[in-house]
Amino acid sequence: MLKKIKNNYLNLIFTFLSGIVILFIVAPIIGLYFNSTFNGIIETINESEVQESIWLTLWTSMTGTLLFSIFAIPFAYLLARKNFMFKNLINGLIDIPVIIPHTAAGIALLGIINRNTFFGEAAEFFGVKFIGNPIGIILAMSFVSIPFLINSARDGFASVPERFEQVALNLGASKLKVFFSISLPLAWRSILSGLILMWARGMSEFGAVMIIAYNPKITPVLIYERFTSFGLKYAIPVTVIFVSICLILFVLIRLTKKK
Amino acid sequence: MLLVKNINVNLGEFNLTNINFNVESGDYFVVLGASGVGKSVLLESIVGIKKIESGNVILNNEDITHKEINERKLSIVLQSVDLFPHYTVYENIAYPLRIKKSKNVNQKVLHYAEKVGIENKLEKKPETLSGGEAQRVALARCLATEYNLILLDEPLASLDVKSKYELKMLLRKLNREGITFIHVTHDYEESISLANKIAVLEKGTIVDLNSPEVIFKNPKSEFIANFIGHKNFIKGKIQSVNNSDLKIFTSDYDIDIYCLTDIDDGEAFLTISSNDISISNQKEKSSNRNNFYGKIIDIAKARIGYEIIIDSNYKFAVAISKESIENLDLKIGKEVWLSFKASACKIYR
Structure with missing residues (x-):
């Protein structure tokens, strides 16, 4: 009996602690919606600066995700299937963008793409500008979000039994055909989840993007600017709109994982 | 092909x-x-x-x-x-x-x-x-x-x-x-x-x-011999003694077995049916040429009667009735004699 009461107490305490964590995550988000008015949000949606900024954020993050997936997905396949020297080291390197402060990531990136570097000069020769340009935004977003795609895709490929690839080869398929007809479709759910995660993470990036391209303003930068120039009241409507878009993406991620 | x-x-x-x-x-x-x-x-x-x-x-x-x-x-x-x-x-x-x-x-x-x-x-x-x-x-x-x-x-x-x-x-x-x-x-x-x-x-x-x-x-392997019911399958060499048909089979298990065969000297396989081996508590005088001392390591119910495994370097399987187990008081760990005739050994090459 005493034991039962003790167990119940433990459950009660743990449930209480869990509730606090949930509240800590959810309360600020819900607060955002309570602190904004419907009219304010509609007015903000109609502002061309906000529309342009949200569109810029969506497409730069999407372009970065699609562009870097061409490199990241084959790389993830290698990591899942092959053993090579320094593989553990490389697996660790992938996570660096996640663990360093994102302003530092921006500074580091700026260090190699500014006008005085080889990359900067070469790009300028072809008429491409990184700084203060959507291309710079794409690079900054991709730098901090690519680990999500690589890790997710690597886990996806690793969960595909190698037997299926061997059987496909035995049936006469080329290695390329095996990759596209067996490995990629069977790992697709994880890859898709990684793509959505990379896209969403890129969209929410502020620190690295602000260092490389303050202008044109992506939404996180716009929110920051409205807050510092006009105060909390003016920052909330655009925040609500942007958070709503992020939440929709989040639901999408959960749905793909669940299936 | x-x-x-x-x-x-x-x-x-x-x-x-x-x-x-x-x-x-x-x-x-x-x-x-x-x-x-x-x-x-x-x-x-x-x-x-x-x-x-x-x-x-x-x-x-x-x-x-x-x-x-x-x-x-x-x-x-x-x-x-x-x-x-x-x-x-x-x-x-x-x-x-x-x-x-x-x-x-x-x-x-x-x-x-x-x-x-x-x-x-x-x-x-x-x-x-x-x-x-x-x-x-x-x-x-x-x-x-x-x-x-x-x-x-x-x-x-x-x-x-x-x-x-x-x-x-x-x-x-x-x-x-x-x-x-x-x-x-x-x-x-x-x-x-x-x-x-x-x-x-x-x-x-x-x-x-x-x-x-x-x-x-x-059969040339223990695997096949077991399948066709030969529980005792031993690899070794046949050696003639005095030009007689009674020959010595030297096995890889450090035991020498007398066998009656006309197969020439050299490497061969020997099988003994588990029905042809008898067990006793003391060494008995009989026409059985092969007598080995060993310890019972397993007794299990077989489809007919029981099967006893006796370790005398080679682990011999012996078929036995429940009554004999009781009469001889056989149990795991007991040391016994097993014997079989030279003519009970079948030699293959």
Whole structure:
């Protein structure tokens, strides 16, 4: 009996602690919606600066995700299937963008793409500008979000039994055909989840993007600017709109994982 | 058709050593052996999944030892169900046809599906199939490669009795129609009912290769001897004594056994039926030439009576009645004498 009461107490305490964590995550988000008015949000949606900024954020993050997936997905396949020297080291390197402060990531990136570097000069020769340009935004977003795609895709490929690839080869398929007809479709759910995660993470990036391209303003930068120039009241409507878009993406991620 | 010449495969703790055999077109070649002797590895080496250290695999006069898996032109059904889970049965069978850019894919898929009797399952996903149906689809997919040589890794292992029987009939039918099979199994009844040639694999090497009749008439391995009821199977050497038919068999177990045989001196195999050995508490004077002292290490109920295992360097299996166990007060750990006549020993070469 005493034991039962003790167990119940433990459950009660743990449930209480869990509730606090949930509240800590959810309360600020819900607060955002309570602190904004419907009219304010509609007015903000109609502002061309906000529309342009949200569109810029969506497409730069999407372009970065699609562009870097061409490199990241084959790389993830290698990591899942092959053993090579320094593989553990490389697996660790992938996570660096996640663990360093994102302003530092921006500074580091700026260090190699500014006008005085080889990359900067070469790009300028072809008429491409990184700084203060959507291309710079794409690079900054991709730098901090690519680990999500690589890790997710690597886990996806690793969960595909190698037997299926061997059987496909035995049936006469080329290695390329095996990759596209067996490995990629069977790992697709994880890859898709990684793509959505990379896209969403890129969209929410502020620190690295602000260092490389303050202008044109992506939404996180716009929110920051409205807050510092006009105060909390003016920052909330655009925040609500942007958070709503992020939440929709989040639901999408959960749905793909669940299936 | 397929010549395996002296192949060696190194797998760390385990090796395939000097494997030689020749499979001719139309053969049903069975590789028989207990679990863990290297049967699957042998098949995987032939198709190129496992790397061969030395030796050659020659298919239709072409050396394929170092060819890529997808250039070898022989197909395999692996032990684990290996149908592509994201494709339907139809797409699985069509896979090799599409690779070859074959014409009339529809017609051909239907043709092979009918051949193996799964034409009504074409729209199903592999996860909804029974074990027997999945093996049929895997077979149809191999047939669709049109290679004529199919390797099967324990295809009947996980099937129920009815599916096993039906699949065996199908395999025999396909073999009659000209498909050559190399089939590995641990089930000797399976090998008898399908094979025209059997290779017995023990500890990574082929110890016997012949027709089923010869293999089971003159067992050359403990594995086969056990199957046909010879519990006591010993390898060793025959040595003549004074030009008599009574010879000494020196075994690898450090025991010398008298046997009555006209087989010439040299390496040989000896079997003694467990019915021909008697047990006593003391050494008894009798016409039995072979008397060994040993300890009882196991007593188990057999189909008829009991079976006692006595360790006298070699672990002899002895058939005995319940009454004798009680009369002699036999129990595990007790030390006893066992004896048998020289004429009870059967010698094979």
